[in-house]
Amino acid sequence: MDFRIETERLVIRPLILTDYEAWKESHLSRPTAGNEYDKPGLTIDKLNLAEFEKRLSEAASNREKDLAYDYALFSxxxxxxxxxxxxMRVHREIAHNCYLGYSVSPLFWGQGFGKEAVNAVIDFAFRHLKLHRVEAAIQLNNERSMRLARGVGMRHEGVRLRGLFLDNAWEDMNIYAVTSEERGIQHPGSCRAELD
Ligand SMILES: CC(C)(COP(=O)(O)OP(=O)(O)OC[C@H]1O[C@@H](n2cnc3c(N)ncnc32)[C@H](O)[C@@H]1OP(=O)(O)O)[C@@H](O)C(=O)NCCC(=O)NCCS
Structure with missing residues (x-):
């Protein structure tokens, strides 16, 4: 399957070996986190080529096993x-669902890149990965992330009490979700989707 997605301003695809310098540079240029929900860039000891190759091979194995699909965003x-x-955490059988995670370098926040990328990846999940439901668990005060979720048509389904163990405590999580029907795509509902 071709995992490459193009939008108006972005190329969205798995990382490849020749992305090493760009990947390293992006971490070095964001040493501090943009807000309390953001992670700072990786420290220099985690930015060597061997570490990058390990990440690529884990991501390829996850795609191969239909467990997770990791996308990099390039302008x-x-x-x-x-x-x-x-x-991530793709679950087939009678669910065909997965969890969504996203992060944009703070240098590029507020320009609509997050929304453009997430929108396209959700579409890819429904059309090509034949998933039926995409869910995001968002910390209760992460306003930016919730606006993004609403902006791509995800519904607020409720609060999962003590849903994730983050920063040494169980946190309540806002659950946002969208199913393929909401984007006009009828899911076949088979037990194991044949991917294109
Ligand atoms: C969440 C995140 C991916 C958004 O990326 P982005 O490229 O800035 O997103 P966009 O520019 O597409 O904007 C998304 C929405 O946030 C809104 N927004 C911008 N600044 C905001 C602010 N200070 N407070 C609240 N919302 C804000 C935008 O207006 C937009 O909503 P709208 O379409 O209703 O106007 C980015 O902030 C990030 O990486 N945060 C840290 C990691 C994180 O929180 N990940 C999600 C975990 S669930």
Missing amino acids: KMQQKFLGSVIL
């Missing part, structure tokens, strides 16, 4: 590495 104009979107 078409400057070919800069802007962030990532991941579809």
